[in-house]
Amino acid sequence: MKIKNVFLTTVIILVSVLNVNSQSRENKKTIQFESESQKLTKAAGWEQNNKTGKWVENKNVIDDRVCPSYWVSHVSQNFKWIQFRTIIQNDKIYYVFLYESLSGEYKYPNISEDWEVDLKTYFFIISSKEYEDIKTKIDLKSGVNIKLTSKINGYISDRYKILGGEHLYNEENLLAIITKTIETPSYSESCLVINSQTTDGVDVLRFRLPASCFSAEKYMKTAYFEVKLEKFKTILIE
Helix, strand or coil: CHHHHHHHHHHHHHHHHHHHHCCCCCCCCCCCEEEECCCECCCEEEEECCCCCCEEEEECECCCCCCCHHHHHHCCCECCEEEEEEEEECCEEEEEEEEEEEEEEEEECCCCEEEEEEEEEEEEEEEHHHHHHHHHHHCCCCCCCEEEEECCEEEEECCCHHHCHHHCCCHHHHHHHHHHHHHCCCCCCEEEEEEEEEECCEEEEEEEEEEECCCCCCCCCCEEEEEEHHHHHCCCCC
């Protein structure tokens, strides 16, 4: 009888231990977009040519020459659309500056041959306080640069979409990358610079897409996107 009781006790202990240590397979939860603005699909890209001194205009591209379509992916400051979206993490609202851009790289970089174009969606995330600060400052039309910094930035590319899975160029994978970047921010900061002012009697907003903070503000006098202020406000979420 004692042996039976000892056996039953041992079995109960083993089952309890196994239940404590066992773990179900659960997919990691990712952040979801809560709201989104309209998309800005057109802005004048202006750059002053440093040799001739003339200003050159391109649609959605900043370049110091008339930029043909085949060359757009070689220029870092280009976009197809821009918008803001919101996410919630740990009960805090964050604002995501999103834009889609053409990019590329050489298949054989050592000899600069076979340029391969890819499409990327970039994200640049700021706090709700910083976002509200933008809305307040752009209405001042002071002509002073508004510089925003963030370590929560990155992109998703369609370069390897043929492989499927995590390489697919879709919203699910974009949100997965955003979730991971929030948990482990980039080491270096990127900066978004905007500037609202009244020029020739028209309220305009000038900006550059997020880039290294060492150069983001440097080029605002000679190379920027420009759009009417009211048009830019259409991508702001109330």
